[in-house]
Amino acid sequence: MLQTLREKTSGWIATVVMGLLIIPFAFVGVNEYMSGGPATSVATVKAPPRWWTSAPAWWPVSMAWQHEDISVQDFQMALRNERQSQQAQQGEAFDARQFDAIDNKRKVLEDLIDRKVVELAARRSGVAVSDEALREAIAADPSFQVNGKFDGATYSALLRQQGLTPTTYQQRLREDMTIALVPQGLAQAEFVTDKEFEQVVSAIFETRDVTLAMLPRPAPDTAPVTDAQAQAWYQAHRSDFRKPEQVSVEYVEVDASKLPPPAVDEAELRKRYEADKGRFSTEQRLASHILIPLAAGADAAAQQAAEAQAARLAEQARAPGADFAALARAHSKDPGSAANGGELGWVSRGTMVGPFEDALFAIAKPGDVVGPIRTEFGYHVIRLNQIKGQAGKSFEEVREQLANEANREAATRHYNDIAGKLVSATLDNPDSLAAAAQAAGLQVQKAGPFSARTAPGLLANPAVLRNVFDEQQVADRTASPLIKIDDTHSLIVRVTDHSPAQDQPLQAVKEQVIAAVRADRAEKAAAARADAIVARVNKGEGLKAIADAETLQSVQIPALPRGAPLPSQKGNAALFALPAPAKGKVAVGKVKLEDGTLVVFTVDKINPGDASKMPETQREQFRQQLAQVYASADVQDYVTRTRKQFKVDVHEDRL
Template sequence: MLQALRDKSSGWIATVILGLLTIPFAFFGMEQYLFQRTETFAAKIETPPAWWSDAPDWWVVRKAFWSKDEITADQFRSAFEDERQRRRQQDGENFDAREFESIDNKRKILEQLVDQRVMRLASERDGFVVGNAQVIDAIQSIPAFQVDGKFSEQRYRLALASLAPPKTPTQFDQEVRDSLKQSFVASRLQESAFVTPSEGQRLLRMLNEKRDVSYVALPAPTPDTAPVTPAEIASWYKTHPNDFRAPEMVTLEYVEINAATLPPPVAPDERALQARYEQEKARFVEPEQRLTAHILVKVDAGADAAAQKAAEAKARDLLAKAKAPGADFAALARQNSDDAGSKDGGGDLGWVAKNGQMVKPFEDAVFTTAPGTISGPVKSEFGWHIIQVRELKAGREMPFEQARPELERMLVETDRERAYNDLTGALVDQALKTPSSMKQVADVAKLQVQRVGPISRNQAQGVLANQAVLRAAFSEDAKTRRNVSDPIEVAPNHSVMIRVVDHTPERVRPLAELGPQIVAAVRADRTRKAAEAQAEAIVARLKKGETLAAVAGEKQLTVETAAAVQRGAPSPDPAVSEAYFQVDAPAAGKVSPGKAQLPNGQMVVFEVTKVIAGQDSDMPAEIRAAFLGQLAPRLGDQDALSVSKDQRKRMKVTIAEDRL
């Protein structure tokens, strides 16, 4: 029997069948063995190649030919925290941490990141290249890398090294290059957008439109107190899972290294002070000073040529009078100077040092004028100056005894910083030896290990609320490896080292602990729907021809009227004012009814009785010009958004919402 089976399985038909069975295993089964890996992306974007734009979305084709980019969970979290900081600064006390942590807001921020990556992939696919010169210009224009308005290589490298985690110039260059790629199309669209005069005129008229309205504020809805059944609770929980998410939490151990709390250094001895004095002699020099007075003939930098010449002529006349035998410079200054700060004192400016406190043309003129003489006129951004130098005080070295307090402070600071750096280095060395033990790291410097948690990002306080610390605490590496971190700087000579002890991912809270909260949510929803239904019923009556006054009288409500209401008017609320402009303009002899909700849940029913067409002349000319100037870039932004949406349709975007 076995021989018969062998004979039947060795024919050409069996070979064909076996080959057909192998194909699906090769493409689908082997994928599970050959490409197993732990996915960490929050979003993945894949796009077909330019030479095969309609390539099918088959696994083997996608793996072989499509380009891919991923937004990791850490990259999303970093962008999310940056946006949190921006919103917190913008909103101040009105910042709603719970609303910011909502899944809808997370999706919104992730969608922005996806759009950026989509545009970068599209730029790369279509052959857009960012040159080295563009990258260099972009980096050198960043204020954080500049000293006195000029790019500083040293500041650049120090700033990169202080990031958490630190970055090399090569890494940062690539980030800037990628950023320029993804903004390339959008920036060009923004720069090329324009508004025609007729478009601008129509928009201005629409924005300046006004409406006459009558409205009634309905009584605040009666809170719902009816029983909520278990079935309603279960249904609400099922349909609103994102309302009941518990945030991601970590429990931390940490030590704080602060130079200010280290034992005070030994007081520097005389030899050390003398040596430092010799090293810093250039610092302890009192500069030359000159006792100076001036007369200012003020003229604006933007004044026309005639005004400039008139001011110069006046200054030259005053110079001649000041140099005349027996002239009283102080009296001339009191009568003619336009400098309100020195005029009453006869133009006296006191002792002027060459230290940049005065504008450069004025300072240069002071130090080229011989003591006891008058010079000018000298032109500066303020106007024309006549300068009198009365005395000169030569520069001199500050004696050692006078410099001693500053020298002692400098040496103490140097010793304290050295001690801080030595201590930090010892802690890092121990962390490399025992990466999973914060206690052994802390024992090196007899520091106290502090423990806090579980805490979410919003609950961190003190040094742990620092954004660099939070990024490190909630990074994938810290949560999975549970090692002692590198020192994280929170201020100069002040850092912390942390270790994640426990981690709880974001989750939907179980129904069992949410009963009262869900009951309150269901009742609030009932109350809101009842108020909306009441308002909608009144709107329906108005549409059938009843008047708002008649309906209000029936319900003993007061009708308020407002004439020529503009968009965004604050009374009774900007949201209500905006609703006035959402309804159609009323036909002759008719009204256009509608409804809106106040922030407290109270409903407003209104009727638009008249539309007053806007005129572009209603807006001052300078404001109109500024508005139209800002409009073109906004239209360019809309063009860029449209292009992004179109490009996204050609790509495959995978969102991992569970990693947000």
């Protein structure tokens, strides 16, 4: 049988067939085999080999290209961070649907791609961050400092709050610093020539001598409006007179401030006090330590070796005349404190990991050394240097504070319980809120009809409006998800009736149409008067003389600076948008201000900014700011040019 198989698979025909089978396997099967399954990246940045920068991207040459993936997890984390940032900035105006739009997701991804491009380019150029630079960056971070000095306890506490180990944090920081080195280098190399500086100062610090004439608001138009005029206006502006979309709703509100206050349990307060007694202590301890790190999952031999090394160092530190700082600098592997002789700064209870803190606060007197102490980071040798502060306050002294905290927590739990019952009940019966309200012990409230502009009270919240005017919600007439107003205030709402936006007949809105026609005629009359004044100035009359003759309010402003709110922000922008006047003439224009006032103005003289008249400190500061602007443009140009050298594949279906 084997001989027969061998005969059948030999010869040139079999070779051709096998070759044809190998090709698709090479493109599909091998890649799938090597990658261990389907790809999980949203984008891949591909760079040609450094020894062949012009290498083509087609197979098999592409196999020599360097690949860097942006994982789905990294993208989702960046998207989550951006969402939190925008929510904090926009508050109630934040629109989740707009944020989740594909264009916005692509923008977040583009930022990640730019970051990956810079990181890859830096590594390919041999850019690296030394351990010393990393330690200096950690020590210089104000977040980790107390009274302007690095504090190891604060460092450890902040990392724990973020769910990071020192190793993970240092790896991320090293990556961030590596990415920043190239832009920093470009920024430091940037400079501004004297000619560039003078040109920018001339434009930015330019002032203008101007004359302003304010036209009074036009008198109300009382002339008759014919039926034909009303009909023509109505037809041209039909959308202005549409009846807006309206809804009627029922809703159930959950507000912690309106729920029955929880009772204070004395035994619970005492238990809380005992469990958190250290929080009410002002005692702080100045400590130093030596860290012998231990990798997660280290075997017994590695643990014994690390513990033995820490024990030897502890014995040396206890010896008379021992220099603990020198031992720490020589042997400690804590990047945040080793260079400072192991000094951690002042440590309070609750800021360090449990075993370390327990050992430190158990030391009897300054100068004593304990160890080895095992924590999640490895083995520590700890020296107490100094004690300050007092022991904790008594229960009676902090009872009111504990009661307030307990009440707030109980109120939050009660709120969460009620909200949970409400949500569960609406999931069981989404077509009505009556049963859900009864299950949660709340009342159903009704409102409407109202439009998005006339929504009353709580229902005017942007999140509520987005829900009740959602097309699907209107069609289904089912209960909404729980809409949060704040952390302890929310509601569930259901649309009970809906009327779409619709045209109204002319007769129903005729008075509004007549008012609109008259307002338009008055506005056009005012604009015509302003145009007439502009025409007179263009013929050679002075604006001030015209204003005086027509009893218009006017003012002459010398050296008006760019950006000043005169006559308003919009007015100032119009004044500086006007081209410079010809020699011996003025430039004239008009602008309608934010409040509807018409202003005719002339630019009488241009006063260029003069760098030589700037104080030395201001001149130097502005030069630095200008260099930063140029550097920012250089960095963006660098990223754009570098991206063109790489190939970026984006998987839109994974966004």
